[in-house]
Amino acid sequence: MTPGVRPLVAGNWKMNGLKASASEFRSMLDGYGEDLADLTGLMVCPPATLVLAFAQMSQDSRLSVGAQDCHAEPSGAHTGDLSAEMLADSGAVAVIVGHSERRQNHNEGDEEVHAKASAAWRAGLTAIVCVGETEYERQEGETLDRVGNQLAGSIPDGATADNLVVAYEPVWAIGTGNTPTATDVAEVHRFIRTRLRERFGAEEGGRIRILYGGSVKPSNAEELLGVDNVDGALVGGASLKAEDLLGIAMTYRTLKA
Numbered sequence: 001m002t003p004g005v006r007p008l009v010a011g012n013w014k015m016n017g018l019k020a021s022a023s024e025f026r027s028m029l030d031g032y033g034e035d036l037a038d039l040t041g042l043m044v045c046p047p048a049t050l051v052l053a054f055a056q057m058s059q060d061s062r063l064s065v066g067a068q069d070c071h072a073e074p075s076g077a078h079t080g081d082l083s084a085e086m087l088a089d090s091g092a093v094a095v096i097v098g099h100s101e102r103r104q105n106h107n108e109g110d111e112e113v114h115a116k117a118s119a120a121w122r123a124g125l126t127a128i129v130c131v132g133e134t135e136y137e138r139q140e141g142e143t144l145d146r147v148g149n150q151l152a153g154s155i156p157d158g159a160t161a162d163n164l165v166v167a168y169e170p171v172w173a174i175g176t177g178n179t180p181t182a183t184d185v186a187e188v189h190r191f192i193r194t195r196l197r198e199r200f201g202a203e204e205g206g207r208i209r210i211l212y213g214g215s216v217k218p219s220n221a222e223e224l225l226g227v228d229n230v231d232g233a234l235v236g237g238a239s240l241k242a243e244d245l246l247g248i249a250m251t252y253r254t255l256k257a
């Protein structure tokens with residue numbers, strides 16, 4: 001945790017969820033009471049097909065809805081793509097960019113992620129920029145170099161605590177059940193914090209949220225979310241079950257007690 005920074009627990013549903021998933025989403029809304037909302041922000045990033053419906057359902061709640069990717073252009077001949085403006089128009093308040101699955105499956109590099117983050121800001125969305133090393137890079141001792149390069153290349157100038165969230169997701173920890181040690185997480189998050197302060201100023205850089213992502217579940221949330229400079233989690237698999245995502249958010253009851 002970072003003193004004075006409101007954490008965020010964000011669920012990334014990836015390519016999962018149909019209209020029938022609304023009941024799971026409603027359970028999240030019901031479980032996200034005021035006492036929990038006082039402790040942490042909660043966001044669900046469903047597939048784009050559900051953004052509008054979920055945004056409408058959550059209108060009077062403090063649960064927010066994000067998207068998983070956007071095109072860099074505001075409109076045009078880009079069959080199958082969605083602009084940040086369209087996502088904002090559907091009720092999204094944030095968009096994930098540079099997730100490792102996009103970087104790997106769609107060959108997205110830092111330059112493209114940078115353009116997408118700029119597009120998010122142009123549309124008034126918070127950009128959740130993902131960074132993280134592969135297993136090979138960790139074994140070779142290249143973790144901080146890799147993360148440093150991704151931060152420099154993927155985040156546009158002008159980042160603030162309102163328009164940027166950084167998600168550190170070691171690629172080898174995503175969907176595998178493996179997680180780095182708390183000491184390893186602390187080292188990378190401290191490094192990211194230092195880079196953010198250097199680039200965006202001590203105060204602003206000190207308040208930008210840095211989420212940890214990769215096999216977070218209720219049973220390991222306390223250990224991971226309690227680490228210095230870990231300001232929440234980007235949760236994949238466990239976010240598909242309302243009780244698990246809420247269980248992760250509820251960790252803040254223990255941590256803040």
Ligand SMILES: O=C[C@H](O)COP(=O)(O)O
Pocket residue numbers: 012099169173174175176213214215216234235236237238
């Ligand atoms: O965006 C979320 C991450 O890729 C983590 O996924 P996971 O919690 O299923 O490991």
